[in-house]
Amino acid sequence: MSNKVKTVLAVDLGGTKLLIGEVTKNGEILNKKKFFSDVTSQERALNSIKEAIVTYWNNGCIGEVIAIGISAVGRINIQDATWYEINPKISEPINLRTELKDITKLPIFAANDVNCATIAEKILGDGKNVDDFIYINFGTGIAAGIVQGKKLLFGSTYNSGEVGHMVVDYDSSTQCICGRYGCVEPLASGLGISERAKELIDKYPSTNLKEDQNGRIGLPELIKAYEDNDPIAQTVLNRATQAAACLIMNLVYTTDPKKVILGGGMLNGGWFIKHIKEYLNDEAMRFVTDGLEVTNLNPNEIALKGAAMLALKEGKV
Amino acid sequence: MSNKVKTVLAVDLGGTKLLIGEVTKNGEILNKKKFFSDVTSQERALNSIKEAIVTYWNNGCIGEVIAIGISAVGRINIQDATWYEINPKISEPINLRTELKDITKLPIFAANDVNCATIAEKILGDGKNVDDFIYINFGTGIAAGIVQGKKLLFGSTYNSGEVGHMVVDYDSSTQCICGRYGCVEPLASGLGISERAKELIDKYPSTNLKEDQNGRIGLPELIKAYEDNDPIAQTVLNRATQAAACLIMNLVYTTDPKKVILGGGMLNGGWFIKHIKEYLNDEAMRFVTDGLEVTNLNPNEIALKGAAMLALKEGKV
Structure with missing residues (x-):
């Protein structure tokens, strides 16, 4: 059994940047890395997410990562991690669970960025x-x-x-x-x-x-x-x-x-x-x-933390 | 054991009239009676409700009445049947469960009129x-x-x-x-x-x-x-x-x-x-x-039916 602290590998895909980090169940960010993101199409945005996870994963994680949580712009089904669209006018549903499962074999959860921020408020912030x-x-x-x-x-x-x-x-x-x-x-x-x-x-x-x-x-x-x-x-x-x-x-x-x-x-x-x-x-x-x-939570990290909390609660939020 | 159909004695207190009737679990109204209502104060409105229940009860019910459901204008706590107010500027909380229990000894449930209408839609109407x-x-x-x-x-x-x-x-x-x-x-x-x-x-x-x-x-x-x-x-x-x-x-x-x-x-x-x-x-x-x-439900009866459904579901709506 690992002595390492249990963490979630969380991803926050925004309009211009992507943040990836390891978050503990208390909402502490042990380590994080910033990438540029390309959200001009869902496919390109998916590639930004994939690249970030592969890079972070291959560099070695600090804790024992037990799940992946993803916050992204657009409309996302938290039950099955289907990402319907970024722009309501172009819907190209992508199942993030299917697309990303081979990288780490870990369970994958995803929600829209504002939902993730709200989850962070609910579990770690003033909504507690x-x-x-x-x-x-x-x-x-x-x-x-x-x-x-x-x-x-x-x-x-x-x-x-x-x-x-x-x-x-x-x-x-x-x-x-x-x-x-x-x-x-x-x-x-x-x-x-x-x-x-x-x-x-x-x-x-x-x-x-x-x-x-x-x-x-x-x-x-x-x-x-x-x-x-x-x-x-x-x-x-x-x-x-x-x-x-x-x-x-x-x-x-x-x-x-x-x-x-x-x-x-x-x-x-x-x-x-x-x-x-x-x-x-x-x-x-x-x-x-x-x-x-x-909010008392750092606005730059709130969605990342929320994505981690979503994964820890296995989508039951 | 009674052979009578089980009913709820439902009350719908509106701004100018009060409707009382016996409603089956299918939402059928077996009998109903209309009264004038006085909602110029909560106390007078409570008296309107009391009078209607006493009158109806003493005339004899058609079915086997198993509960009382009340729909009323204003703000009402469905958990404990506290009626906070009609007019937000004058709050005189009245517990309808306490106030009305001696008339029939039946369990009492209450909710605001629009909540009752929504409950009727949910159980009997197009929200089903x-x-x-x-x-x-x-x-x-x-x-x-x-x-x-x-x-x-x-x-x-x-x-x-x-x-x-x-x-x-x-x-x-x-x-x-x-x-x-x-x-x-x-x-x-x-x-x-x-x-x-x-x-x-x-x-x-x-x-x-x-x-x-x-x-x-x-x-x-x-x-x-x-x-x-x-x-x-x-x-x-x-x-x-x-x-x-x-x-x-x-x-x-x-x-x-x-x-x-x-x-x-x-x-x-x-x-x-x-x-x-x-x-x-x-x-x-x-x-x-x-x-x-x-709505396909009769607008004159929707809140009455909703009040009955609320009572049948024991407030779990």
């Missing part, structure tokens, strides 16, 4: 002591995980929690990639605020805001401009925080959580939550007795 | 063969029941599904009783469309619309006026159907149901659903593989 909570990720996009009666909800097709496509402003002229107008994602996500700011640049020649080398205007730049009374930043961020608050309260009325936990890049530094709170209505929040807070 | 569905009631107010993995969700304080307070139009000048602006309830509920139409009467002196003896402008009158090109009716009903469609799609993205079932007085006659469908987006509805439909 409540039966009912929601985790909302405000990052490049927006999505949520809903936990009721200690169970994470997946919906009938593993598509629940796609709350970035909740319309909060149906008279808006801002169209979302989903086709509807006034969704919260193009108003309050990282990509959304960048796009909204860029749309306004021609109207306000006095602004100092400009795109970075990736064609984006990031939250830190917008916050700085906001504090300097830049009209674009004020318009975009006031709308973003209002839309985010509206989404939170809409979800509270729908799911009645005891606690609301926010995560994702938009929450870095505390500015976004502080301004969201200005728009919260006491009546709407009255049953959220354990409050609204930002 | 799906694991995940949502039932949305468009009546005087708007609320929903969410069933996932065959379980009805209640939230942390029996307040889930209060989706009438989902903001769909945050720039709206229409304020809801909850304090927020642009909630779907004041735009798309029976009371809401009446209020919206009344607000416009002074602006359109040419309209034939007028309040009925209760100070309301009902959906049938508005539909008739709409078809006669009345500008008030067109403004109000186009907005109502758009807001209703928006709510449905927002809930679909949040909970990922296989089927959406609509009920409540607004659905009578088929006009409302036909016009809602004009606003539905294929992308948003693509996973609702079992479709959007109006």
